[in-house]
Amino acid sequence: MGRKRRPTAAGAVVLQGQGEDAQVLVIHRPRYDDWSLPKGKLEPDEDAQVAAVREVEEETGLKVRLRVPLGRAEYIAKGAPKSVLWWVGTVVGGRIHPPVTTTKTNGKSNGKGKNGDVEVDRVEWWTPKQAAAKLSYTDDREMVERALATVPGHTVLLVRHAKAVQRKHWSGKDWKRPLSQRGRRQARRLAKLLEAYGVTQPITSSSTRCVQTLQPFAERTGLELVTMDELSEEVFEDDPGVSKRAMVDLLNQAHTQPGAPMAICGHRPLLPMMRGLLGLGDKPMLVGETLVVHHDDQGNQVAVERIPSAF
Known part of the structure; x- marks a missing residue:
């Protein structure tokens, strides 16, 4: 089997609480009108783990630390193969911020939409039942299921x-x-x-x-x-x-x-x-x-x- 290609994106299933009190962090993106988990593209020369933490903070305002890896999701988007690595995430700081707008860095778009577009307009905590029913993508629902099955340790x-x-x-x-x-x-x-x-x-x-x-x-x-x-x-x-x-x-x-x-x-x-x-x-x-x-x-x-x- 050949070596797996470098992932194009990384994200985290951010959990708080356990058992019946467990909640999952989700975002709404108006550009796609979807409910999904926070994730995003790796920057050049960036480790996937660092990208996952950075993207969660950029999209939600919450600082997280990674726990257990959940694996890789692969799919085709606009005719090109995409690969996303996932981890369980735990909140360690920050607060949910107002809607996130797309900006430009050094005059270049960050690739998530036109400059000034609202990238994320809602950030919410959902119950596992809500996540299973309302998340827009099968891969996201599967990752939530995997995350909820993990047992926190050291x-x-x-x-x-x-x-x-x-x-x-x-x-x-x-x-x-x-x-x-x-x-x-x-x-x-x-x-x-x-x-x-x-x-x-x-x-x-x-x-x-x-x-x-x-x-x-x-x-x-x-x-x-x-x-x-x-x-x-x-x-x-x-x-x-x-x-x-x-x-x-x-x-x-x-x-x-x-x-x-x-x-x-x-x-x-x-x-x-x-x-x-x-x-x-x-x-x-x-x-x-x-x-x-x-x-x-x-x-x-x-x-x-x-x-x-x-x-």
Whole structure:
């Protein structure tokens, strides 16, 4: 089977409440006179996860974080294949704003209609029954059904540090080896990705290359990085048990705080141990790569997303 094409759009099924109290966020677009879920096109060089969060905020005014992935919807529009990636979304801020009008950026249309058109004129919370009956598209109704079947749990993001200066080109102590220019670029892009998942616990090895990998995220969000010597190569080489116990403690902490997604940045020698404790396979991680591991409320793994760096 060939590699799936890059998605053209991304969106989120935004939920609030559970069980009989559950509600789904929907939008009305007067241009099409339809009721649908918030979604939109990816910008050039943008991760789908970041696009999903951005589009929800642009169309509704609500800031969300992503939870479990719901899969891909594919269809034909105006004779061209379209592909949309979906996630469950949880509101973390913002407020529903007045109707959204189409604007131009740098003199160019954003592609959603003529300049000044009303893109979204109504944003509402519907019950699952309303969504099943009134959403205009089959794909949207299917995604809502999938989202309602998910069980909220905790999320852990395992990050391999971005590209560092090569050892042969560094004369100082290895733990002080910094990121390369490419690595700094990877770290800046990673910051938006971690924010899309609502990471509130950024944790890293105390080595410079790991700290610098998460530093742009910390600066973007105002969160404080937690640095741990126990996750460094030096401590792991001296006593692997120390590093393993530290990782176990972190995963237990993540499980007890489902509303606080955790990102852990580590090194190649430790990654097999880290992946093993997360119940992942043996496939090596590339520099700047992130594995997003989703769990249910019992701690069972329900989904894993592999997100390689674009650079």
